[in-house]
Amino acid sequence: MTDTARLSEIVASHAEREGALLPILHDVQAEFGFIPEAALDPIATALRLSRAEVAGVIGFYHDFRRQPAGRHVLKLCRAEACQAMGGVALQALLEHALGQKIGETKDGITFEAVYCLGLCACAPAAQVDGRLVGRLDAAAVDALAEEMRA
Amino acid sequence: MRFWVPADAAAKACGADAVAAAIAAEAARRGIPVEIIRNGTRGMVWLEPLVEIEAPEGRLGFGPMTVADVPSLFAAPAKHPKALGPTEEIPFFKRQTRLTFARCGRTDPLSLSDYEAGGGLAGLRVALAKKPEEIVDDVVTSGLRGRGGAGFPTGIKWRTVQLARAPKKYIVCNADEGDSGSFADRMLMEGDPFCLIEGMAIAALATGATQGFVYIRSEYPDAIAVMRRAVEIATAAGVIGDAMLGSGHAFHIEIREGAGAYVCGEETSLLNSLEGKRGVVRAKPPLPALQGFMAAPTVVNNVLSLAAVPWIMAEGPEAYSAIGIGRSRGTIPLQIAGNVKFGGLFETGFGITLGEIVNDIAGGTASGRPVKAVQVGGPLGAYHPVSDFELAFCYECFAEQKGLVGHAGLVVHDDSADMMALARFAMEFCAVESCGKCTPCRIGAVRGVETLDRIAAGDGAALALLDDLCELMKTGSLCALGGFTPYPVQSALRHFPEEFTPVREAAE
Ligand SMILES: Cc1cc2nc3c(=O)[nH]c(=O)nc-3n(C[C@H](O)[C@H](O)[C@H](O)COP(=O)(O)O)c2cc1C
Ligand code: FES
Numbered sequence: 224m225t226d227t228a229r230l231s232e233i234v235a236s237h238a239e240r241e242g243a244l245l246p247i248l249h250d251v252q253a254e255f256g257f258i259p260e261a262a263l264d265p266i267a268t269a270l271r272l273s274r275a276e277v278a279g280v281i282g283f284y285h286d287f288r289r290q291p292a293g294r295h296v297l298k299l300c301r302a303e304a305c306q307a308m309g310g311v312a313l314q315a316l317l318e319h320a321l322g323q324k325i326g327e328t329k330d331g332i333t334f335e336a337v338y339c340l341g342l343c344a345c346a347p348a349a350q351v352d353g354r355l356v357g358r359l360d361a362a363a364v365d366a367l368a369e370e371m372r373a
Numbered sequence: 374m375r376f377w378v379p380a381d382a383a384a385k386a387c388g389a390d391a392v393a394a395a396i397a398a399e400a401a402r403r404g405i406p407v408e409i410i411r412n413g414t415r416g417m418v419w420l421e422p423l424v425e426i427e428a429p430e431g432r433l434g435f436g437p438m439t440v441a442d443v444p445s446l447f448a449a450p451a452k453h454p455k456a457l458g459p460t461e462e463i464p465f466f467k468r469q470t471r472l473t474f475a476r477c478g479r480t481d482p483l484s485l486s487d488y489e490a491g492g493g494l495a496g497l498r499v500a501l502a503k504k505p506e507e508i509v510d511d512v513v514t515s516g517l518r519g520r521g522g523a524g525f526p527t528g529i530k531w532r533t534v535q536l537a538r539a540p541k542k543y544i545v546c547n548a549d550e551g552d553s554g555s556f557a558d559r560m561l562m563e564g565d566p567f568c569l570i571e572g573m574a575i576a577a578l579a580t581g582a583t584q585g586f587v588y589i590r591s592e593y594p595d596a597i598a599v600m601r602r603a604v605e606i607a608t609a610a611g612v613i614g615d616a617m618l619g620s621g622h623a624f625h626i627e628i629r630e631g632a633g634a635y636v637c638g639e640e641t642s643l644l645n646s647l648e649g650k651r652g653v654v655r656a657k658p659p660l661p662a663l664q665g666f667m668a669a670p671t672v673v674n675n676v677l678s679l680a681a682v683p684w685i686m687a688e689g690p691e692a693y694s695a696i697g698i699g700r701s702r703g704t705i706p707l708q709i710a711g712n713v714k715f716g717g718l719f720e721t722g723f724g725i726t727l728g729e730i731v732n733d734i735a736g737g738t739a740s741g742r743p744v745k746a747v748q749v750g751g752p753l754g755a756y757h758p759v760s761d762f763e764l765a766f767c768y769e770c771f772a773e774q775k776g777l778v779g780h781a782g783l784v785v786h787d788d789s790a791d792m793m794a795l796a797r798f799a800m801e802f803c804a805v806e807s808c809g810k811c812t813p814c815r816i817g818a819v820r821g822v823e824t825l826d827r828i829a830a831g832d833g834a835a836l837a838l839l840d841d842l843c844e845l846m847k848t849g850s851l852c853a854l855g856g857f858t859p860y861p862v863q864s865a866l867r868h869f870p871e872e873f874t875p876v877r878e879a880a881e
Contacts, residue, residue: 244649285633302553307711344716
């Protein structure tokens with residue numbers, strides 16, 4: 224199936240919903256890894272919105288990407304409960320091990336901040352390519368960095 | 374043999390899937406038939422993965438388990454180094470009053486027969502025999518207040534929606550749970566999803582709503598999957614759908630996923646997001662109860678508010694209101710997090726003191742160092758020093774101390790905490806998450822970060838500026854994001870002024 228056909232299929236599958244835009248954007252991102260430029264017009268037309276409105280919604284939410292992410296995505300929790308368990312030091316260790324700052328995509332690795340994963344009683348926590356991990360410590364940093372470079 | 378291995382996200386983050394696989398492999402190696410049930414969590418997160426074995430004397434707990442601990446489970450369970458004895462005798466568990474979380478961890482979350490055997494659907498059946506206004510009266514009588522943060526009486530909100538005349542009404546469950554230190558909504562959805570569905574169904578009967586939404590943050594993939602499946606099962610079984618439990622009432626539920634925006638937990642921002650718009654806050658009035666989703670009358674309630682209702686209907690509102698103190702009735706699922714020895718979910722009646730929670734229940738800090746401050750109520754909640762430990766857990770008590778109960782998350786910090794850095798983080802978080810609609814929040818938070826940096830750099834004059842800025846944000850912001858961000862900042866300043874002393878001056 225072509226990308227255009229797949230896009231139409233996604234849009235059609237949600238078109239009848241009340242407030243269909245977020246479900247559509249989630250599915251488009253799940254399919255393509257990001258929201259391609261070419262997806263904006265068909266979505267806008269189907270939902271009778273302007274292209275600018277669709278772009279505005281995409282830009283508002285932290286989850287939606289206009290560019291593809293790296294081949295690995297590491298999300299580290301920066302919120303208070305994780306800070307209370309050494310999260311700030313852990314971030315520095317990870318930045319050093321990966322050779323990139325939080326918020327950067329480099330060499331196929333996207334390293335970004337997240338604010339609470341609901342794992343605050345087993346902090347510090349992170350999400351590694353979708354998998355949740357808790358009780359992180361300095362000893363876990365090397366293994367994580369290695370997994371990211373693979 | 375029958376094993377229970379939680380599939381809760383916290384248990385999985387600590388290795389529960391690998392432990393479950395190891396149990397299956399070891400059983401196969403020994404040729405022993407086993408049943409492994411993936412339950413919700415008992416809430417004792419420091420013991421996760423907490424494996425249970427069914428024994429004649431009850432369920433026996435083992436934890437925190439690793440893959441290496443598995444083989445000896447089969448040999449001599451009683452002598453296992455991780456043996457905890459009967460799970461429900463563990464003091465942390467035994468001391469609780471588990472009403473909302475009565476089944477969580479006990480049952481197979483997606484088994485409707487387990488749910489009913491554990492008392493589920495009794496509340497909905499009671500509600501089906503009552504008039505809508507009687508259900509509303511019961512919820513008012515119970516004294517239940519919104520558990521999402523603002524503490525508004527749930528029954529009063531339902532009455533407004535019930536009395537509104539409209540062709541279509543909605544029940545929207547707020548499962549955005551963005552507060553750091555909070556995870557009760559997640560645990561309930563993953564561990565006892567039918568309880569939330571039942572609560573929403575009762576809300577629908579009370580108000581005449583026919584469509585429900587659960588708006589779950591995208592950071593909770595497990596909760597989203599469990600809730601989707603639970604709605605399918607409940608609909609197929611006729612609990613909800615075209616005819617709720619065979620009655621004449623239609624009520625459908627759809628699960629919606631957020632997209633990473635803290636502000637979307639604010640109810641009007643959430644409604645905009647559900648409608649497919651940017652999650653900007655709406656000015657109130659109109660109240661969502663009168664003009665909510667698609668401008669129709671809408672109940673917006675937190676997961677825990679809705680999930681408390683089945684128990685209230687089944688056991689009677691007086692039984693619920695008999696618990697608690699002052700105007701804080703019933704139980705509150707505390708979430709104990711951060712630097713604590715025993716972290717997790719602890720449901721108890723209102724009135725317990727902050728000191729009891731931190732010292733007795735949580736066992737003090739994980740690091741073994743003295744407690745310095747406890748942030749209660751999420752990123753918009755105040756930092757409480759040890760001198761506040763006499764404070765009783767109740768809405769008014771915390772408000773009087775310039776704090777808030779919020780969603781009842783507690784984040785404990787030991788004496789290594791840098792209060793100025795935490796105050797700066799509060800402002801930084803507000804700047805990152807502001808919806809941008811009002812200036813005090815959007816610009817104020819950025820100025821707040823800059824001002825704290827000036828103080829850190831030795832500019833003593835900036836302290837007064839910070840205070841002015843906080844007052845402006847409190848009075849001028851459209852919602853509690855900008856309006857309450859000053860709480861952690863000013864409480865840190867008030868209780869730990871020495872940490873905000875300009876370093877340069879101090880050195881001179
Ligand atoms: C910035 C902000 C974030 C909020 N986040 C949540 C949330 O994650 N979950 C929630 O139930 N309420 C949250 N609230 C409170 C809601 O606006 C609203 O009061 C609540 O959903 C009402 O339900 P309740 O009466 O059952 O508590 C938030 C409020 C603000 C200002
Ligand atoms: S604060 Fe990090 S998981 Fe909640």
